Amino acid sequence: MSTSPSTPLSSDRSLVDYAKSLDCIHCGLCLRTCPTYQLTGVETSSPRGRIHLMRAVAEGRAKADADFAEEMDFCLLCRHCESACPAGVRFGEMMEHTRGALATARPHSLRTRFLRWLGFRVALPRRWVLSLAASIMRGAQSIGLWPAIARPFAPREAGLEHFPKVPRWSERRPLPRLTRASGAPAGAVAMLEGCVMPQLYGRVNRATAASLAALGFDVHVPAAQTCCGSLHAHNGDLEGARALAKRTIEAFGERLPLVVNSAGCGAHLRVLHHLFEASDPWHARARELAARVRDYTEVAAPRLSTLGPAPDSARGVLEGPLVYDDPCHLCHGQQIRAQPRALLDAACRAAGITRLELADSESCCGSAGIYSVLRPVDSKAVLEPKLESLRRSEARTLVTANPGCQLQWEQGIARAGLDVRVLHVAEVVARVVEHEVSAPAAVDPPAPP
Ligand code: SF4
Ligand code: SF4
Structure with a gap:
């Protein structure tokens, strides 16, 4: 500063x-x-x-x-x-x-203003810029230039050497505009792909769409969507947040329930109208969208029982014991605690493993959007007691429901040398339902209903 x-x-x-x-x-x-x-x-x-x-x-x-x-x-x-x-x-x-x-x-330094402009105004609103950045990062990781190439953009203590490997393009490509239901019909939903999620956790988005389809939903993924602006709102760029809110409202104008698999984005979208004065016409439109937002677990949990008992082939698809760590923006921001546990309990039963409660699962892991990049020392210190709880639990799988938390845990576990796999709850569900029903069919649009 x-x-x-x-x-x-x-x-x-x-x-x-x-x-x-x-x-x-x-x-x-x-x-x-x-x-x-x-x-x-x-x-x-x-x-x-x-x-x-x-x-x-x-x-x-x-x-x-x-x-x-x-x-x-x-x-x-x-x-x-x-x-x-x-x-x-x-x-x-x-x-x-x-x-x-x-x-x-507050007059930020020139460097900080440049980095904020680059991140908030250039990269996050444009998928192609994020995709290019991910490709550069992957290339640098492959030829050993990572983390040197990222040093000018991050604090010295950021622990870039523990940053997970960026997946190959096939995992980062956009989702099909429509994934047809393969399970007993349950209706249609729209899905938020997010900004960073497709680049680092495209597999989570694929698991989300595939499991929703297996649970009976037609999954619409509008191509016009972009970053929802939650990182902007949390970090003081309210003008940028409003611009992205308008784009999100336009992109999801089809009146379908909007399924979100990122707790931070979901918490932000549920109160999107707070960005606009009540007299602003965008306020009512944002409120309408906010009322349609559903976390992935809210939509998936009530449907899982429709699949019936799991076949023996589902045993062994997960490593146990398994623990769930509540993302702050799911438990505190959206008051969602029971649904992920219900999903995980069903999945654990099918896979023949045990789910344990993680001590202090509702305390922050230190990810907090870009906090872990801006304040890596504090971020790691916040995670430390949770890593100790994880170590004591002897869990082999840790599950979360937010990409920032997933990244934070992966890096922390790598630093601590623990043998624990980190999964998103949608990945857990997808592993189980893939053993229940045939693979969902991805098709190109017709227009949604
Ligand atoms: S001290 Fe804390 S808990 Fe008590 S009213 Fe104020 S914010 Fe709420
Ligand atoms: S860090 Fe402390 S003050 Fe800030 S939101 Fe969390 S509990 Fe509240």
Whole structure:
């Protein structure tokens, strides 16, 4: 950060969502849930402390200086504090507001502004740029130039050497516009492919479409979709988030339920209308889309029982014991806890393995969007106790439901030298249903109903 520690940036009330900050009753029940408070033990690094800082700035009792900005940046936006809060404080919305206002008020360094522009405005909204970047990364990994080639773009401690190998193109190619149901008909859904997901975890998208088709859904994947803008909103680029929200609304205008297999994107899309003033015509359109958003597990879980008992061939398709780690934006952001467990229990029964509960599964893994890139030291420190819980569990498979968490766990497990496979819940389901029904048929469009 280029700002001098003593430079006051603003005492403007507009930096803070003051009305929401008044909901806090200072009870402190959120403190033990907060990963940054657990790291420092300092009140200002806790949810209550951050709200206190925000209020002090709004009331002119404190300056929004670099120390204030640092505490806002230190937060992972995991929203664990919201689950603990008896007063219903909407901390995530408050933090997005403050980060958005700070991004305007705070003069980032030229390098940071360039990297933000490159990431948020050039790469994330354009699939072909992301695809090109992934190809370059794969090429660099193959000829031993990785991580040297990425050093100028990431902090020294980013641990780039543990970054997973970028998959080959056949795994990164776009999904078919329509995958026809192969199981007993259950209707049609649209599916979000995401921005980074196809490049790093195309296999997860394929497992998502294939398992939904096996569970009876026609899966429509509009070609016009792009990044949903959640990374922009979390990191203070609200203008970029609004532009991508409009593109997403246009792309998914077919009124089908919108299935999302990335918890961070799903949590963002469910409150998409918050990006627009109520008087803005886009507000109503965003609210309509938000009401159609469904996490993958919500759609798949009720259908799994329709497949009947698993044949013996499903045994051995998973390595046990298996644990599930709740992505923050699924359990705290969308209050979804039971459905992934129901899916995994059914899959574990079919595969003949045991599912165990992971200690502190609802605490943040430290991924937090691009937090792990921007603040690798803090990100690794947040993951450390969870790695210890994983080691103690003696699990052989760890399951998540968010690409950022999947990446964070893969890198952490590689660093720790653990023999644990990381899978997305859709990959687990796909492995089991592939043994229940014949492979789903992928076909080119006709237009969706
Ligand atoms: S969002 Fe997470 S890191 Fe931020 S204050 Fe709340 S619990 Fe702490
Ligand atoms: S739990 Fe809620 S009300 Fe209590 S201190 Fe934390 S944010 Fe404030």
